Amino acid sequence: MEIMGLIEPLQQLIGQFRKYKFGIAVKNVLYHFVTRERRKSFGSQNPEKTIYIIRSIDDKSPFYIGPVHNLLANYFYVLSHIQYAKTKGWIPVVDQLNYPVYNSQLEPVNGTRNAWEYFWEQPGGISLEEAYQSKNVVLSKQSWFWQWDMGYNPQEYQDKETLAFYHNLANGVPLNVQTQMYVNSAVKKVMSSEKRILGVNIRLGAHAVESKRHGEGHPIQPQIDDLIRETQKKFDAWEMDAVLVASDAQIVVERFRDVFGEKLLAYHRLRAEVGKEYGLDKNKEMYQGKNIYQTCLDYLTEMELLANCEGLIGAVTSGMRYALVRGSIESNRIKVIDCGLFQDSRKGE
Numbered sequence: 001m002e003i004m005g006l007i008e009p010l011q012q013l014i015g016q017f018r019k020y021k022f023g024i025a026v027k028n029v030l031y032h033f034v035t036r037e038r039r040k041s042f043g044s045q046n047p048e049k050t051i052y053i054i055r056s057i058d059d060k061s062p063f064y065i066g067p068v069h070n071l072l073a074n075y076f077y078v079l080s081h082i083q084y085a086k087t088k089g090w091i092p093v094v095d096q097l098n099y100p101v102y103n104s105q106l107e108p109v110n111g112t113r114n115a116w117e118y119f120w121e122q123p124g125g126i127s128l129e130e131a132y133q134s135k136n137v138v139l140s141k142q143s144w145f146w147q148w149d150m151g152y153n154p155q156e157y158q159d160k161e162t163l164a165f166y167h168n169l170a171n172g173v174p175l176n177v178q179t180q181m182y183v184n185s186a187v188k189k190v191m192s193s194e195k196r197i198l199g200v201n202i203r204l205g206a207h208a209v210e211s212k213r214h215g216e217g218h219p220i221q222p223q224i225d226d227l228i229r230e231t232q233k234k235f236d237a238w239e240m241d242a243v244l245v246a247s248d249a250q251i252v253v254e255r256f257r258d259v260f261g262e263k264l265l266a267y268h269r270l271r272a273e274v275g276k277e278y279g280l281d282k283n284k285e286m287y288q289g290k291n292i293y294q295t296c297l298d299y300l301t302e303m304e305l306l307a308n309c310e311g312l313i314g315a316v317t318s319g320m321r322y323a324l325v326r327g328s329i330e331s332n333r334i335k336v337i338d339c340g341l342f343q344d345s346r347k348g349e
């Protein structure tokens with residue numbers, strides 16, 4: 001039995017060295033060991049329950065080999081852990097206070113310093129404070145459960161069963177009251193008519209061929225002109241009345257408005273300035289510390305707007321994934337554009 005129990009970990013170890021270059025694989029193995037799941041006891045509360053504290057990825061670790069996740073990449077990371085907790089019968093609690101993420105703030109937002117709670121409710125109905133006073137606690141590993149991740153395969157984003165699974169999972173993680181009110185106001189303002197709206201999503205920063213930095217192994221975004229042509233085709237084929245474009249770059253909104261005119265809808269928000277859309281994020285006003293919370297809120301709101309559309313076009317991003325999962329768009333009105341992936345220098349030949 002002991003030997004059998006070693007087979008899976010050994011297979012995973014071998015897989016690391018097959019997937020990555022030797023030095024990268026060694027770092028990744030060390031990262032997974034240091035950040036492995038642990039059992040703790042912090043007090044006497046909830047003696048009949050097991051509390052599962054979801055810890056964020058430690059992107060500051062010297063052994064971490066992945067990217068810094070944005071708001072919605074972190075959201076889907078959390079969803080993978082929530083699903084794991086469900087399989088165990090444990091109560092999940094998200095801790096982005098003691099395990100900060102890129103949008104964590106020094107001062108409270110919506111009355112909390114736990115970045116998860118800036119936007120969402122706790123998924124298990126137990127507060128972070130109560131979790132750290134509980135008797136039976138499991139601290140999560142600080143890495144994905146890849147078996148509950150949609151990945152980058154465009155077919156997954158149009159598969160009814162896959163979308164239904166994540167839709168149900170996401171429904172167990174409602175927006176908090178403040179964020180839901182903000183989103184409702186935006187939906188009413190931007191989508192007040194009863195028109196059939198075609199949503200279009202594109203992210204240029206680090207995801208376009210022209211960008212100064214590329215997200216290694218990430219999906220490549222389409223050229224703006226190509227996306228406009230595809231939008232025109234689907235606009236007619238799907239008998240739409242208006243186009244809602246969501247993007248991190250002002251140039252995208254302007255180019256779409258040149259083509260669609262009064263039929264173009266766009267949520268008013270801070271975006272990368274014209275001329276800076278392909279530059280480094282650190283040089284863009286929207287990503288400065290004073291603006292990061294509002295940028296995240298606006299990004300989330302835009303994706304919620306897309307989720308309310310009758311059709312959706314875009315390449316794979318965590319935002320596109322969120323809009324599909326949160327919405328109920330018919331699969332025959334979803335167009336996932338596949339432009340391939342950027343090269344991943346971490347991987348072996």
